[in-house]
Amino acid sequence: MSGKKVEVTGLEVTYNGPRPVTALAGITLSLEQGETCAIIGPSGCGKTTFLYVLAGLIRPSRGMVRIGGEPPRPGWMGTALILQDYGLLPWKTVQANAELGLEIRGTRREARSRIIEPILREMGLWEYRCSFPTQLSGGQKQRVAIARALALDTDLLLMDEPFSSLDALTREELQKTLLKVWKRNGTTMILVTHNIEEAVFLGQKIYVLTTGPGRIKHVVDNPEAGSPDYRKTTDFYRQCTRVRGLLDEVFEVVG
Amino acid sequence: MRKVERPVWCRVTEYVLAFLALTIFWQLLAWVLSKPVLPPPLVAIKALVEGLSGELKVHLMVSAYRILASLAWATLVAVPLGLLIGRIYHLDRLVAPLIYLVYPVPKVVFLPVVLVLMGLGDISKIFLIGLIAFFQILVATRDAARGVEKELVYSLRSLGATQVHIFRHVVFPAALPKIITSLRIALGTSIAVLFITETVATSTGIGYYLMDAWARVAYDDLFAGVLAMGLMGFGLYLLLDWLEKRICPWQHL
Numbered sequence: 001m002s003g004k005k006v007e008v009t010g011l012e013v014t015y016n017g018p019r020p021v022t023a024l025a026g027i028t029l030s031l032e033q034g035e036t037c038a039i040i041g042p043s044g045c046g047k048t049t050f051l052y053v054l055a056g057l058i059r060p061s062r063g064m065v066r067i068g069g070e071p072p073r074p075g076w077m078g079t080a081l082i083l084q085d086y087g088l089l090p091w092k093t094v095q096a097n098a099e100l101g102l103e104i105r106g107t108r109r110e111a112r113s114r115i116i117e118p119i120l121r122e123m124g125l126w127e128y129r130c131s132f133p134t135q136l137s138g139g140q141k142q143r144v145a146i147a148r149a150l151a152l153d154t155d156l157l158l159m160d161e162p163f164s165s166l167d168a169l170t171r172e173e174l175q176k177t178l179l180k181v182w183k184r185n186g187t188t189m190i191l192v193t194h195n196i197e198e199a200v201f202l203g204q205k206i207y208v209l210t211t212g213p214g215r216i217k218h219v220v221d222n223p224e225a226g227s228p229d230y231r232k233t234t235d236f237y238r239q240c241t242r243v244r245g246l247l248d249e250v251f252e253v254v255g
Numbered sequence: 256m257r258k259v260e261r262p263v264w265c266r267v268t269e270y271v272l273a274f275l276a277l278t279i280f281w282q283l284l285a286w287v288l289s290k291p292v293l294p295p296p297l298v299a300i301k302a303l304v305e306g307l308s309g310e311l312k313v314h315l316m317v318s319a320y321r322i323l324a325s326l327a328w329a330t331l332v333a334v335p336l337g338l339l340i341g342r343i344y345h346l347d348r349l350v351a352p353l354i355y356l357v358y359p360v361p362k363v364v365f366l367p368v369v370l371v372l373m374g375l376g377d378i379s380k381i382f383l384i385g386l387i388a389f390f391q392i393l394v395a396t397r398d399a400a401r402g403v404e405k406e407l408v409y410s411l412r413s414l415g416a417t418q419v420h421i422f423r424h425v426v427f428p429a430a431l432p433k434i435i436t437s438l439r440i441a442l443g444t445s446i447a448v449l450f451i452t453e454t455v456a457t458s459t460g461i462g463y464y465l466m467d468a469w470a471r472v473a474y475d476d477l478f479a480g481v482l483a484m485g486l487m488g489f490g491l492y493l494l495l496d497w498l499e500k501r502i503c504p505w506q507h508l
Binding site: 052055056057074079080081083085087088089090091092100101104105132133134135148152158 | 406407409410411412413414415416420424425428429431503504505508
């Protein structure tokens with residue numbers, strides 16, 4: 001399956017309440033099929049809100065969002081959301097968690113097992129299929145979340161700080177796993193992160209957001225992202241330094 | 256912190272030791288008081304063993320049936336209602352004031368009214384005991400359903416889950432351990448209320464047996480009844496523990 005094109009024009013999200021809060025304003029971006037992008041910025045810049053909009057969980061107050069030419073809606077075939085805390089259900093086993101998307105979409109039990117077995121094997125989770133999430137390490141939990149997304153034949157993968165609670169080695173290993181999936185399936189990927197190295201390693205476009213309300217302050221083209229050896233090149237360090245500088249600017253403005 | 260599951264023999268030993276400690280305390284108290292109103296434990300245990308092969312067994316079965324039937328109807332009504340009002344804001348706004356007004360009223364005061372309306376049979380007792388358990392289970396279930404992590408709901412909604420999926424896969428399992436806890440609490444209250452309901456206008460049940468033994472000044476029978484009631488409660492607690500391990504295995508890793 002190839003990725004989906006993502007188009008966002010003039011997106012604004014305001015949370016209603018006694019004191020309405022505008023989380024995002026004037027967000028315009030475009031991602032081609034199979035492209036990856038990283039969104040980085042200070043806390044409270046609306047990064048997670050942006051992902052929820054793309055996942056169809058929050059409706060835009062203004063502006064237009066199109067995924068593959070259509071407005072997003074929750075559970076859209078091919079869109080998968082991976083959350084910071086993995087979004088795994090503690091009462092379901094690894095296999096049941098990984099199959100959950102398929103179960104919700106009405107896939108029969110036998111078919112679910114047929115689809116999930118090779119994915120769990122690829123993720124090194126087959127031996128843990130009867131374990132519960134609390135029995136897994138952080139890296140393994142995140143693998144289950146990725147397996148659940150892959151089982152849905154994902155063509156748009158939305159990730160909210162997916163590796164933030166992992167140690168450096170596990171994080172790099174999972175980033176490589178993700179790249180492998182991306183190269184094989186051509187999935188469009190949008191990654192929200194606090195980690196500059198992660199943004200540069202995975203995002204072919206890097207959007208630097210500022211707060212109050214969240215707006216795109218800078219866009220960094222990063223075409224080398226997605227190459228497994230990119231991390232060892234001087235270009236990688238140069239891009240990291242550049243993004244760090246842009247973030248410093250944003251933090252200075254935010255104060 | 257993760258619970259460390261102890262082996263079965265270890266837990267059995269703990270229960271046996273606790274039973275022995277209570278028995279010794281009882282024996283000492285019986286020696287000190289030296290009055291017929293507190294017979295020594297061995298006398299009560301002998302009366303219990305004799306009773307269980309005769310009349311006491313029937314009373315025990317009737318009481319156990321009343322407790323189980325009360326908890327069953329209370330659970331079957333309170334759990335779905337608690338889940339719904341915990342998740343549907345407008346329904347909660349409608350029902351919450353009613354709960355807060357009625358919950359603190361000691362329902363046992365309605366015993367005379369319930370007996371008149373529902374008769375002297377099992378129905379009135381099962382209704383009243385269940386009514387008290389109902390509120391305890393309802394409030395615990397509602398709070399558990401309300402406290403479900405938003406991220407888990409988002410995670411499921413992103414997979415295309417409907418409200419029914421969210422209730423089935425997230426809200427109900429998340430609330431289950433708290434429902435079982437509320438059942439444990441309700442069980443203790445139910446046994447207390449059972450005693451009260453069985454002391455009025457009935458000739459069956461442990462409550463009746465205790466009052467009858469008291470009237471006959473048969474203190475060995477009275478304590479046999481107390482032990483039988485304690486054993487019934489203990490058995491039901493064990494049943495709930497077993498049930499929790501079966502339906503909430505992730506809580507015992």
